[in-house]
Structure formats: C-alpha cells, structure tokens
Amino acid sequence: MAENEKINALASSVIERCLASGLKVATAESCTGGLVAGALTGVSGSSGVVDCGFVTYSNEAKAEMLGVDKALIEAHGAVSEPVARAMAEGALAHSRADITVAITGIAGPGGGSDLKPVGLVHFACASKGSPTRHLERRYGELGRENVRAAAVMQALDLINEITR
Secondary structure (H helix, E strand, O other): OOHHHHHHHHHHHHHHHHHHHOOOEEEEEOOOOOHHHHHHHOOOOHHHOEEEEEEOOOHHHHHHHHOOOHHHHHHHOOOOHHHHHHHHHHHHHOOOOOEEEEEEEOOOOOOOOOOOOOOEEEEEEEEOOOOOEEEEEEOOOOOHHHHHHHHHHHHHHHHHHHOO
16 A cells, blocks of 8 residues: 555544544644644545644744743753653643644754654644553654655554544
8 A cells, every 4th residue: 555545544544433433633743744634634524523733843833832831842852752742732722622643753854863863753642531642753764755654644543543
C-alpha cells in the first residue's frame, strides 16, 4: 500500500471511529505543519469529527495558541516529551475536542543535534478524563517528507488506539 493510501486509510478509520462514538478531534502540529488535520479533513464526514487544527510551528505560537509555558520550552526544548504533552493538553483546553494529538519534531535536513537528531519526533494524545499519552519516535534521516509522512501516520494511529 502506498504511503498516501495508508494515510487515507488511517484517517478514514479515525473519522469512522469518532463518528460512531460521537467524539471530536483537534490537532496541535509543529513539524507536520497541518498535515494531520489535512488528512482528516480529506475524508468525507470529517465535519462531524474535526473541531480544529493548530499549526504551532514557532515557540511563540505554542505559547500563545496552546498555552504552553515558555519556561517549559526553554527548559526542555520545543522537541521534547513535556512540550508535546503540553501541546496536546493545550489543544484540549482551547478547543471543543474530546481527543487531541500533538506532534513536535525535527524533520530535517538540518536542525538536529547529538541529543536531538534529525528524525526525532514526540507525540502526545490527550483525551477528556484520561491521562495524556506520550510516544517518542526516532525515524532517522529519511528525508524531510518521509519523516513528516511517518509522523502523520503515527499520529493517526495514536488517535485510532485511543478510540478502540
């Protein structure tokens, strides 16, 4: 199955599950730049599920739009578990969604370091009444578009897991 077909299948599954459960979804995206929201809204019926998408590429946007504490970003960096969790929880607080997914990472080709290499992506999924889940993936230097596509699939997969 081609990458786009996998993304479409995962997004369709999210929409079907959420429609059946009456759940709303919001995204908080950094390195994926809105691709998760785009995948979801590409599915018929998504208007009954998708509340909103936050593209918070800059640290300022993470703080202003999602309420991520600037001190948290300074202490851990934008690409970190605490910031991913804060993004997901901020999206939940600033939307009408029942479930949110957040993505922050380093897609490359530059921007990596020894501690935070290119291909490092942190995910968080928050839902009302449940602890926020976190997942870290190290995709390696697959190329910018491949890291972003892998991150979109992982984010959609996380939402599917939460709605099972």
